[in-house]
Amino acid sequence: MAAQTQTKAVPTDAELLKAQADLWRHSLYYLTSMALKCAVELGIPAAIHRLGGGTTLPDLISTLSLPASKQSYLHRLMRLLATSGIFTTDNTTNVETYRLTPVSFLLVDDIPADNHTSQTALVLAATSRHCLEASLGLANWFKKEVASPSSPFEEVHGAALFDESMTRLCEESDRLFNQALAAHDNFGIGIVLQECRGLFEGVQSLTDCCGGDGTTAAAIVKAFPHIKCTVLDLPRVIDTISKDSAINFIGGDMFKFIPPAQAVLLKLVLHHWSDEDCIKILSQCKKAIPSREEGGKIIVIDIVVGPASGTILEAQLLMDIAMMVNTRGRQRDENDWRSIVMKAGFSECKIVKMLGARGVFEIYP
Structure with a gap:
């Protein structure tokens, strides 16, 4: 008896167009992480908090002492982060206002509250060069057959997190990783x-x-x-x-x-x-x-x-x-x-x- 041929479902044109957009999104997720890293390094969450919890782009540019010529670029950065839930936008007036969300609230230092532990070090550690380079080695790590596999981080850098070997590799990064660990654990x-x-x-x-x-x-x-x-x-x-x-x-x-x-x-x-x-x-x-x-x-x-x-x-x-x-x-x-x-x-x-x-x-x- 001849084997029955299975009919493969073919995606519709609409499904393929959405699938391509989904691939863009998944392939470019790292840019959301980099935009978040940028916001933390610029001090945007802390600036919004100092400005009363809400601010416009011109005020944000002024507070951060950024060149006025970068306002349109900052708008694009903030638009992505607001869409991702890091900030929120208020369009009830003629001037767009950016406000903190619970996520960006965690990125404000020195808030006197028992349940608040700033997570800025965690963001900077997770998006650091060492972690990104380790993740780039993941496919090669999977191909290796070893009895007791070390992590991709160890194979790429020859050092382990929270170990003296990390101090020898980069003392500044080791300090950041330990700050991130403390923020993560104490929260x-x-x-x-x-x-x-x-x-x-x-x-x-x-x-x-x-x-x-x-x-x-x-x-x-x-x-x-x-x-x-x-x-x-x-x-x-x-x-x-x-x-x-x-x-x-x-x-x-x-x-x-x-x-x-x-x-x-x-x-x-x-x-x-x-x-x-x-x-x-x-x-x-x-x-x-x-x-x-x-x-x-x-x-x-x-x-x-x-x-x-x-x-x-x-x-x-x-x-x-x-x-x-x-x-x-x-x-x-x-x-x-x-x-x-x-x-x-x-x-x-x-x-x-x-x-x-x-x-x-x-x-x-």
Whole structure:
């Protein structure tokens, strides 16, 4: 019997025209990132904030001390960023006014609010030459067969993020990457403390792994003065920060030892590591805490892929590719998280709440 010929669906002319526009959009997405980088470097979000939250192009040109001849070019830049949701436009008057959105609000420094952590360093790091060059090496990286693959970033630059090798490669870039990491990690702790207050009630002591300068630990102590907080990070990090007397700072390696506490906090730490390394980290955490009956637990705040949709899911998946390109880590869905938790010898992994693209969950021994 002759095989039946399958009829292939042929796109309509209208579908092909839209498809071409979609290809333009996908191929040129990097220009939106570069336009955002430009806006941050020029200080546009901060300027709009100083001007009362809204401004016209002439006022923006004047405030930024840009040549008047660049006004038409600035209009084109702002038009793209407004279409992308970075800014918004107000056309209710004869003069077009640009205003901040929640996205560009995150790019304003020195706003005195507990839940505000400027993300300018994150934008500049993500759009840096080192990250862009690493992503250009992705296809070559896929073609290589190796037992334990390094990241494209490591292969292109011969250095790893947040490692001494990065300092040797470019001290200025290493400083920027660490500023971006701090901005990324410390953002949202106030929201977590508000939305998941019960998570910390009854906890008497807590170790914040990779806690950096202690910003997160300080927020916990402010909200729960009875909690004795310890910050663990690499000696090269701990030795360079100003210490807070209310927090105990310890330089060390979480793969080898975690200071004992009733609870251990891993806030946006594990997505930098492979499953095998996460199991090693969690195993050290298990050694550091008492039994469940004595209140022992691990608090994890990290990205949980799905079941979100739209821009949240897209952000989660882009962060996953960012981990693949720049680190040896990955983003995980709920089943992935449960799998590594159980392999590390814990009895339960319970998601307490989803906050944006990340989840807050408890792990019990």
